[in-house]
Amino acid sequence: MPIDDSRKFLPVNIAVLTVSDTRDLASDRSGETLAGRIAAAGHVLAAREIVKDDAGLIEAVLRRWIADPTVDCVITTGGTGITGRDVTPEAFARVLEKEITGFGELFRMLSYQKIGTSTIQSRAIGGVAGGTYLFALPGSTGACKDAWDDILVWQLDSRHRPCNLVELMPRLLEHLKAA
Numbered sequence: 001m002p003i004d005d006s007r008k009f010l011p012v013n014i015a016v017l018t019v020s021d022t023r024d025l026a027s028d029r030s031g032e033t034l035a036g037r038i039a040a041a042g043h044v045l046a047a048r049e050i051v052k053d054d055a056g057l058i059e060a061v062l063r064r065w066i067a068d069p070t071v072d073c074v075i076t077t078g079g080t081g082i083t084g085r086d087v088t089p090e091a092f093a094r095v096l097e098k099e100i101t102g103f104g105e106l107f108r109m110l111s112y113q114k115i116g117t118s119t120i121q122s123r124a125i126g127g128v129a130g131g132t133y134l135f136a137l138p139g140s141t142g143a144c145k146d147a148w149d150d151i152l153v154w155q156l157d158s159r160h161r162p163c164n165l166v167e168l169m170p171r172l173l174e175h176l177k178a179a
Helices: 029-042 055-067 086-094 100-123 141-155 165-170 175-179
Strands: 011-021 044-051 073-077 125-129 131-135
Touching: 011 029, 011 055, 029 044, 029 073, 029 141, 044 055, 055 073, 055 086, 055 131, 073 141, 086 125, 086 131, 100 125, 100 141, 131 141
Parallel strands: 011 044, 011 073, 073 131
Antiparallel strands: 125 131
16 A cells, blocks of 8 residues: 655544443453554554443444544444344444445455455444544454454555545535535
């Protein structure tokens, strides 16, 4: 991926939400993986929490972080499967203004190279709400590594060419200015 070193790196404030009925901070390997990669890339870990697999609880945290001007991006891990307890995409549907359809498509394409057709069980999605980027990743550490290393680290780097999500951040709320 081309990085243009003549451009300034702009750190992004990223919150990490783990969705799990069984994890706590000590056992949350996926959340820890994301937090470590966020810091290693030069970004700021703005917040980190764990909530149960409950759409209302997930939605409440998402809305709180969307309203927080110190959070630019939220990455969730867990709850994107197809079982009865997997409700993260449903919570996202309640808050998203625009879906970034290509994120889920690209994630599954990359995941297919590693886990084959099992990737159809992932409902990973991305989108925007209130000027905040939102990405829902599966709960496995491998999936979090793949999504970060192969997609998000590049799109959240202001130096990435030909374009990146960071350069769009000042324009995410322009529909409100026009109204």
